[in-house]
Amino acid sequence: MKILAIESSCDETAIALIEARGGLGCPAFKIKKNAVISQVLIHSPYGGVVPNIAKREHAKNLPFLLKRVLGIDFCQKIDLLVVTVGPGLEPCLWEGINFANQAFQQIITCQKQKANRQKNSFTRLAGVNHLEGHLYSFLLSRKKTKFKFPAIHLLVSGGHTMLFLMRSLVDIEKLGETRDDAAGEAFDKVARMLKLPYPGGPEIEKIAKRGNPKSINFPRPMIYSKNFDLSFSGLKTSVFYYLRDLENKKIVKEQKKENKISQEEKANIAASFQRAAVDVLAHKTVQAVSKFEAKTVMISGGVAANKNFRSQFENFCKNLKIDFISAPIKFQTDNAVMIGIAAYINHLNNKKYELQARGGMSL
Numbered sequence: 252m253k254i255l256a257i258e259s260s261c262d263e264t265a266i267a268l269i270e271a272r273g274g275l276g277c278p279a280f281k282i283k284k285n286a287v288i289s290q291v292l293i294h295s296p297y298g299g300v301v302p303n304i305a306k307r308e309h310a311k312n313l314p315f316l317l318k319r320v321l322g323i324d325f326c327q328k329i330d331l332l333v334v335t336v337g338p339g340l341e342p343c344l345w346e347g348i349n350f351a352n353q354a355f356q357q358i359i360t361c362q363k364q365k366a367n368r369q370k371n372s373f374t375r376l377a378g379v380n381h382l383e384g385h386l387y388s389f390l391l392s393r394k395k396t397k398f399k400f401p402a403i404h405l406l407v408s409g410g411h412t413m414l415f416l417m418r419s420l421v422d423i424e425k426l427g428e429t430r431d432d433a434a435g436e437a438f439d440k441v442a443r444m445l446k447l448p449y450p451g452g453p454e455i456e457k458i459a460k461r462g463n464p465k466s467i468n469f470p471r472p473m474i475y476s477k478n479f480d481l482s483f484s485g486l487k488t489s490v491f492y493y494l495r496d497l498e499n500k501k502i503v504k505e506q507k508k509e510n511k512i513s514q515e516e517k518a519n520i521a522a523s524f525q526r527a528a529v530d531v532l533a534h535k536t537v538q539a540v541s542k543f544e545a546k547t548v549m550i551s552g553g554v555a556a557n558k559n560f561r562s563q564f565e566n567f568c569k570n571l572k573i574d575f576i577s578a579p580i581k582f583q584t585d586n587a588v589m590i591g592i593a594a595y596i597n598h599l600n601n602k603k604y605e606l607q608a609r610g611g612m613s614l
């Protein structure tokens with residue numbers, strides 16, 4: 252099955268063309284084209300994503316990317332055209348959905364003009380849940396072993412932090428989620444406090460390499476709670492107070508109106524914050540592994556691009572003698588390949604979404 256996938260839920264415009272085969276027991280994918288335009292530099296001066304600017308950029312980028320992926324041949328065999336319908340920024344989601352509708356009409360018109368086409372070979376149009384995109388991205392893992400279930404899956408993105416029990420590819424139970432900020436959001440907010448550019452996650456990771464993760468003992472909220480919910484706002488607030496106290500101390504000591512935090516202090520704060528955030532995520536995941544006797548741990552979402560986080564997870568999986576599965580780093584942040592993959596699994600599972608933008612859609 253050939254799938255053309257469109258993603259525009261936030262600040263990445265992406266279109267991919269993939270080939271999918273196999274049933275739910277052993278799906279396999281081949282990436283034919285993977286095109287992404289990141290709007291990071293455009294939103295960076297504002298310290299976050301500006302929805303109307305993002306929508307305008309998607310409108311500009313989508314036709315360009317479609318040409319890059321399909322060329323001028325709209326008559327080529329495409330079985331499924333899919334687009335993210337939520338969660339995300341609604342103006343951006345609508346931009347993608349309307350564009351998918353237009354592209355669909357063009358493709359169908361072209362296919363109908365080809366007289367020898369069978370009716371059932373026409374392209375179909377479907378919606379996809381962005382979170383399922385992240386969730387199924389593990390199918391892009393380079394490990395060629397068969398995935399062992401039950402698995403504990405941790406999805407950590409800019410808007411979501413969720414822990415799932417996967418009994419199979421399609422039997423998925425949400426065990427818990429963040430009660431306040433998502434992990435990625437906490438990275439972004441702490442980065443902003445440290446006056447680092449947006450998006451903050453990669454910047455925190457970069458400067459944390461030079462810092463001592465044991466230098467500041469930030470709290471690990473809800474780490475010992477009996478459920479699988481998480482919380483990051485307390486950790487973020489304690490970084491805020493730590494910074495405020497540090498600045499105040501300097502002002503008193505050095506009798507200046509303002510004092511800058513040194514690069515070394517910034518690195519220590521970043522490293523200690525990162526350590527606290529990853530500790531909470533790892534602890535909850537290990538608790539779930541033990542409760543459900545999981546054979547595999549999977550991670551996905553933008554924060555799963557963090558190498559420190561990945562290696563801590565890889566290490567505890569090695570110690571527990573269970574598999575660690577995750578897509579390569581470039582498929583953790585938003586892309587359309589994962590949207591195509593989720594669409595294929597939903598197709599096999601007969602799961603459908605309406606072509607309506609739903610900003611607050613969940614899993």
Ligand code: KG4
Binds near residue numbers: 261408410438439456
């Ligand atoms: O999955 P994603 O691209 O978009 C959403 O669906 O939200 O995730 C974006 C989030 C941002 O908060 C970004 O700061 C974070 O992922 N992120 C990272 C890293 N790369 C991206 N967080 C920590 N370390 C990274 N290397």
Ligand code: ZN
Binds near residue numbers: 408552553585
């Ligand atoms: Zn995402």
